[in-house]
Amino acid sequence: MIHGIALRYFVEVARTGSLAAASEELHVAVSAISRQIAKLEQEAGTALFERLPRGMVLTEAGELLAEHARRTLLDAQTVLGEISSRHARQGGLVRLACTDGFAHSLLPDIMLLYHQQHPATRFSLENGSPEQVRHWVETGEADIGLGFAMVDSHKVDVVLQHELPVCALLRPGHPLAGQETLSLDDLTGYPLAILERGNTVRQLLEWSFSAQGKVFSPLLSSGHSSTLHRFAARTDTIALGSRLAIHGLPECSKLLAKSIDEPLLQQRQLQLMTMQDRRLPPAVSQFLQLLAQQLREVLAD
Structure with missing residues (x-):
């Protein structure tokens, strides 16, 4: 049986690329993380990481488990958040990632619009290259991504796609x-x-x-x-x-x-995306609907 703590350690090692870095982030001994990774590999019957001089890289089997593990952990957080919200006035957290052009006015304006209706909701916003934005969404480091692509993305759910030439x-x-x-x-x-x-x-x-x-x-x-x-x-x-x-x-x-x-x-597409097949927390889902609506209105101008 795969336990949540093992998945958490596994995902952090996959994200940081080393046991030492994961240990610093999780405040857990390297030996404890190593034991959990070894148990997962024993249960899987194959190596989940390649041990390289400069760190640990996921094997093909590791990539498959990582996709499952990230979604499982996020879904658990979503359920816990829904339970908690029934007993406290918490607005939740919406984590956004975008390419640079959207971070200066478009997204902040839509965040402000949502904030006026849901003042308890918190936001975080990171901007990076299109590849970074897509990676953050794929790995669950961002709930919603807004960026550009020249090819279809297979590891994300595209909520909105629109041609937007240079x-x-x-x-x-x-x-x-x-x-x-x-x-x-x-x-x-x-x-x-x-x-x-x-x-x-x-x-x-x-x-x-x-x-x-x-x-x-x-x-x-x-x-x-x-x-x-x-x-x-x-x-x-x-x-x-x-x-x-x-x-x-x-x-x-x-x-x-x-x-x-x-x-x-x-040959450039604007894409609004979320992690593939992920159950979104209520605040994220509600903000996503508003964002998609606002984008459609702006694109129609």
Whole structure:
């Protein structure tokens, strides 16, 4: 029989990559964690980790157990939370993960809207690359993820998916402001501002330029989309990104979002996601409904 404590230790070792790191996080002796892992492996009849010089990596069997264990532990937390909420006025916790552009205005505004109706609910918000966001949702480190993808995700439940091509963001007085659609040649004539490597915008733009035998060297590269937008609002620099990233930002609301005539830049999907087959806590489920509704309204504008 697989016990909850063993699963908890197992998941923490899988997350941190070592017994020592898991010991620090759990405040449990390394020997105790090691014994529980050994019992799980004995019960499974196979190794769950590869023991490498730099840490422990899940085997194929370990990956299968990790998916089950994460969901089991989260479901248990959800049930305990539901029981607790019957005896105390607790609003619960909603853990969000998103790519950078959504963290500045869009998500905070929707969180504020929910907070006005459910003041006891607590939030946490992390932002990272699309791969990080998806990983946090897959492993249960985030309840809800909002980010971009170029391929379908098989380990998450996609609540909402919408095509959201890369666009050019420029100030109203920009020399290209009168054009409805821009080409890559148009972009090469002006300074560019773009997010650092590890995001869909950068990857798609590099592919597009490479396919035409072109190269680009951005004037500004940053991990924060707000930096790109502020720069574009005051210069002839063109920021590459999403029109949703400037939604609700007063100082950037006048930026024009221009489509780019390049097929590769159309291959981007906005995804609102949760862990596959997970039973969501009431607060998370309610916030998810509001978030999906608000996103649909914004996308329809």
